[in-house]
Amino acid sequence: MANAQQNYFELFGLEPNFFIDKKDLSSKLKRLLQSAHPDRHTQGGSQQQMLAMQKTTRLNDAFAVLKDPVKRAQYLLQLVKNIDTTQDHTVNDAEFLMQQLELREELDTITKQKNASELMSFADKIEAMAEQQEAELGRLFEHEPWDLDALKISIYKLQFLHKTLRDIELAEDTLLD
């Protein structure tokens, strides 16, 4: 049985890498969860069942991190360079932030007008921007030695875009009600 010291990538039999096949990751999770299921360990007594439960939790934690490009990038930087990019801090890239503010304003307007088709095309636009940002992040990780400052900036830009995507989901819920 794998020990708790394995990092999230190792849990899934992967090398630490930003590039991940999400379908492969999902099917591996399914398989690993099945073999770690507490019901399969009833013979081993409560100790074994406890371990199986811990394994399940750790697998789910690992999956949540690895499937998300922001969390995966942050985890990778922590793992390889011991750099924590998850702390609250302020960024002041005025041009980028102004663009983000304008996008949120645009979303506000669309939501107020209850314009579902506008909301769809706005969602497409932001998704395309997020994809582009994720691709840039991937290019930066491919380029060794890593440009740490550029990586940090690329991660936080993706975080703002993801926040807008979450806001879009909320707007979709209100429009559909």
Added chain:
Amino acid sequence: MAYSEKVIDHYENPRNVGSFEKDDTTVGTGMVGAPACGDVMKLQIKVNEQGIIEDAKFKTYGCGSAIASSSLVTEWVKGKTVDEAQAIKNTDIAEELALPPVKIHCSVLAEDAIKAAVKDFKERSQK
């Protein structure tokens, strides 16, 4: 999470929401953001010839505490000199709004926003 009454008051009746023309040389604009929560804050000051802040406006996309922090700061800076405004501490904001520890970063964001606005004003008025 329970917000304090002051946070709710600023959240429900935000003071000074809006914008000034950012190319105006009497205006300073501070743009800051917090990647972890995705909050974006714009804080603007309008400064007269004596270096006193005559008016302030903000626009914040974020949680109630971030909105309240920036709303409070726009109230506080009016009538202050730019240097006095720059001396505003996040701890004062957090104390006034009774922010819980997990929301302290919202007050930090507001402090950073007013500092950025003063810096922008000083840079542009020197030109």
